[in-house]
Amino acid sequence: MKRLMLSFLKKFFGRDETFFDQLETAAEEAKASVDLFARNIESLSSGSQTALAEFVQTRRKEKRLRHLMTEALSRTFVTPLDREDIEALSFALYRIPKHVEKIVERFSIYPGRVPHEAFRRQIELMGQAVDSVVFMVKQLRRKPNIGEIQEANDRLQFAEGEADKVMLAQLRDLYHGPCTAKELVILQELYEMVEQVVDRCRNAGNIVVRIVLKDS
Numbered sequence: 244m245k246r247l248m249l250s251f252l253k254k255f256f257g258r259d260e261t262f263f264d265q266l267e268t269a270a271e272e273a274k275a276s277v278d279l280f281a282r283n284i285e286s287l288s289s290g291s292q293t294a295l296a297e298f299v300q301t302r303r304k305e306k307r308l309r310h311l312m313t314e315a316l317s318r319t320f321v322t323p324l325d326r327e328d329i330e331a332l333s334f335a336l337y338r339i340p341k342h343v344e345k346i347v348e349r350f351s352i353y354p355g356r357v358p359h360e361a362f363r364r365q366i367e368l369m370g371q372a373v374d375s376v377v378f379m380v381k382q383l384r385r386k387p388n389i390g391e392i393q394e395a396n397d398r399l400q401f402a403e404g405e406a407d408k409v410m411l412a413q414l415r416d417l418y419h420g421p422c423t424a425k426e427l428v429i430l431q432e433l434y435e436m437v438e439q440v441v442d443r444c445r446n447a448g449n450i451v452v453r454i455v456l457k458d459s
Contacts, residue, residue, distance in 0.1 A: 262329055263384040269336040270380040273447075276340035277373045277440065280347065281366045284359055324383070328454045332380070335447040339373065342443055346436045353433070355426055361416075364409050365437045368402045372444035375399040379451040392455045399448040406441040410434050 279297055350357060375395045382392060413434045417427055 260384075262323060266329070266332060266336070266380050266383065267377075269333060270377045270447075273336050273339035273444075274373045274377050276343040277369050280343050281370060284350075284357075284362060284366065324454055325457070328450065328457070332447065332450045332454070335443070335450055336376075336380070339376075339440065339443045339447065342436070342440055346433070346440070349433060349436065353429060355429070357433075358430070361413055361434075362437060365406060365434075365441075368406045368409065369437070369440050369444075372399055372402040372406075372441045372448075375402070376444050376447050376451075379448055383451065383454065386458075387455055389455055389459055392452060396448050396452050399445055403441050403445045406438045410438040 283297070375398045379392055379395045379399075382388075382395075414431060417430055417434070422430065
């Protein structure tokens with residue numbers, strides 16, 4: 244009886260799809276920021292204002308989505324997922340393009356030559372991780388199969404583990420290389436910041452897994 248009443252209330256208020264739409268859009272914006280970073284990495288070290296503006300715009304879209312999500316939560320009596328889960332996932336997705344924008348800002352002010360080739364593998368892993376996040380978020384609209392979600396999360400965890408290994412290799416080469424102390428400090432921070440994008444994706448994926456397990 245309780246389930247029937249909740250189903251009736253969801254249909255009555257007509258809010259079933261709103262939060263899924265917003266979460267999916269947020270995941271796509273996170274992917275857009277990672278894709279943009281991959282395409283423009285070589286131009287970022289020149290401080291291109293066009294490139295910077297594109298990243299700022301992506302992050303603003305994500306911020307606007309979070310605002311809309313908060314408004315919808317405050318007005319909606321019945322939500323398709325627990326409110327705290329919607330808020331947690333929304334925030335986790337927002338942190339991805341926000342962090343990418345921070346990386347872009349650091350690239351733009353770095354005075355030396357950015358070793359773009361050193362970031363190639365990390366960029367591939369960022370793409371794999373955010374693709375998994377988009378897939379997982381889109382499964383929430385229907386009753387997802389826990390096996391499919393777990394497989395996607397396994398891919399995400401693998402990308403995160405590989406990203407850690409790549410960063411350690413980067414740091415090892417950096418510590419044993421001919422760079423100056425200033426270059427070492429700056430590049431170490433850049434390597435760590437790029438790796439953290441995959442961490443942000445992993446965090447979002449963990450929230451999706453928690454939601455699915457809770458509702459299964």
